[in-house]
Amino acid sequence: MNQVCKVNGKRMEARLAELGEIGKTPENGVHRLALSAEDKQAQKLVAGWMKEAGMMVRQDHFGNLIGRKEGTDPQAPVVMLGSHIDSVPNGGRYDGTIGVIGGIEVVQTICEANITHTHPIEVVAFCDEEGPRFYSGLFGSTGMIGKMTQEKLHMPDDEGISRYDELRSMGLDPDNQQDSVRKPGEIKVYLEMHIEQGPYLQAMNAPVGIVTGIAGPAWLNIKLHGMAGHAGTVPMNMRRDPMSGAAEVILAIEKICGSDPSAPTVGTVGKIAAYPGGQNVIPGTVEFSVDIRDTDEGRRDAAISQIQAAVDEVCKRRGLTAEVKVNERAKPTLCSEQVMAAMERAAGALGLTPPKLVSGAGHDAMCLAEIADMGMIFVRCLDGISHNPKEYASQEDITAGTEVLLATTLEYVK
């Protein structure tokens, strides 16, 4: 059956190009922040393709765009395919979009081949996966699993507009969330295809990979306090300089997270500030963020303990004091063994042997995994670049990923 049923790579390429025109930047990237005019225009375009593919289209109260094709049993749990079409500021054209366009392609291929199936299929473009406009992402998928908070809903952007305001102006009713929440058992499986956003598939010369799990981030905030003073008068040996202490701690973080090259642990200091902050002032306090990720929660938490120990040691030696706060400790998400096995069979039938790899980035799939079996397919992207106008995945690779998505879907919708 799979031999006669092939996805249309050219159609997907044309759709990706058309979608890439909405919010296009001079560098050929896309700037399509969630619920902006561009995002709404993109939703309209994608809704049209969903209809063309034979789906009924609606939007839930969280702004998720949902296309549905019924199977022979409308009561049977849904096979859901999805990703997102919003972008980061000046982002790339493939992040999220290939999962939505690939999902639509799977349904359109099934329709065109007249394949009957039992389970309904839904393709979802989740609202605000990326999160930079309203300072938190995974909005639509969080809503769909019933974990939306008033704080997230009403969080304003820099202009004072919230997602609540935007959804209301679109005629949706975010106060009436219950209608849009899916219960465990309603979704049989959630499948997401996404660009890898990392360098491994390219290094392994593989067009597609199967994701084993999504790393859980832990976010720390570290403040080191010393003694502020005059940059010209305090002798070096009399200083209690928290900036020099921070430099040592940051290098320790790099060493701790890189100590086992076979582990996927990563640690990043992405934000740092000195107070009072003057060119001729020894800082009194330095504050910085730490983002640590791993698919093994124990190993990640062990890294946090080692960082804490490094902070203590540096502070003791340098006469500093420290405040270490762990603001977030998200659980890593594991992909379903059954779904991974189905993807391997699907890929094998197509002559592919996809490597298994972890996702360092978060995805809507993390939320869906709380109420359904979940699996992800990664598509090779050039040099691992993403969130950047240079982001690129070839039509051949996207087509290969979509073939795996189609064959996996066919196994689940029977």
Ligand SMILES: [Zn+2]
């Ligand atoms: Zn994405």
